[in-house]
Amino acid sequence: NAGVMQNPRHLVRRRGQEARLRCSPMKGHSHVYWYRQLPEEGLKFMVYLQKENIIDESGMPKERFSAEFPKEGPSILRIQQVVRGDSAAYFCASSPRPIETGVGEQFFGPGTRLTVL
Amino acid sequence: ILNVEQSPQSLHVQEGDSTNFTCSFPSSNFYALHWYRWETAKSPEALFVMTLNGDEKKKGRISATLNTKEGYSYLYIKGSQPEDSATYLCASGGATNKLIFGTGTLLAVQP
Numbered sequence: 001n002a003g004v005m006q007n008p009r010h011l012v013r014r015r016g017q018e019a020r021l022r023c024s025p026m027k028g029h030s031h032v033y034w035y036r037q038l039p040e041e042g043l044k045f046m047v048y049l050q051k052e053n054i055i056d057e058s059g060m061p062k063e064r065f066s067a068e069f070p071k072e073g074p075s076i077l078r079i080q081q082v083v084r085g086d087s088a089a090y091f092c093a094s095s096p097r098p099i100e101t102g103v104g105e106q107f108f109g110p111g112t113r114l115t116v117l
Numbered sequence: 118i119l120n121v122e123q124s125p126q127s128l129h130v131q132e133g134d135s136t137n138f139t140c141s142f143p144s145s146n147f148y149a150l151h152w153y154r155w156e157t158a159k160s161p162e163a164l165f166v167m168t169l170n171g172d173e174k175k176k177g178r179i180s181a182t183l184n185t186k187e188g189y190s191y192l193y194i195k196g197s198q199p200e201d202s203a204t205y206l207c208a209s210g211g212a213t214n215k216l217i218f219g220t221g222t223l224l225a226v227q228p
Contacts, residue, residue, distance in 0.1 A: 101212060106163070
């Protein structure tokens with residue numbers, strides 16, 4: 001049973017380019033979460049998605065960032081017109097449908113390290 | 118307390134020592150407290166999820182306690198081993214299931 005998969009593991013972009021980060025949740029998991037770790041900081045929540053729905057995007061920057069989790073295929077975190085400050089490690093986690101609020105275990109992927117030149 | 122805070126930031130111990138770390142979190146609107154273990158170059162791995170005041174969980178040499186009234190949790194490691202070296206993260210489970218993480222405690226166990 002494969003764990004959460006993220007690709008690419010490392011991504012280098014020049015300022016102004018687009019970055020697309022992919023996350024394939026564990027089999028049977030329909031809930032995906034994206035977190036970001038900026039240099040010298042902890043993991044910060046970005047967005048929570050179910051299939052075809054954004055449930056909570058309170059941690060997403062207002063501009064240039066978007067996320068989707070289509071009916072088929074992986075979840076995508078998209079960053080348009082990247083800037084140097086977007087350089088970070090982006091982690092995806094997945095869970096089955098939570099039975100109780102805030103309790104469900106989240107399984108993390110290995111992360112994508114984005115470097116903006 | 119408005120954020121999830123962890124102390125100490127880092128800890129160096131000798132093999133065989135027992136150690137503990139602290140996680141402080143907002144006690145209002147509490148849902149759950151999660152502990153994760155994060156080894157370098159790997160994914161964070163869940164250790165415990167606790168919900169009730171007074172909860173105690175144990176996995177091998179690692180155990181955790183929870184006080185929801187005062188907003189803190191302790192993680193204990195008995196007889197530390199070099200393979201215990203990792204960053205230990207705590208997180209408060211939020212209303213929409215998002216996790217609010219502390220910055221972690223980096224543990225280094227010297228053989």
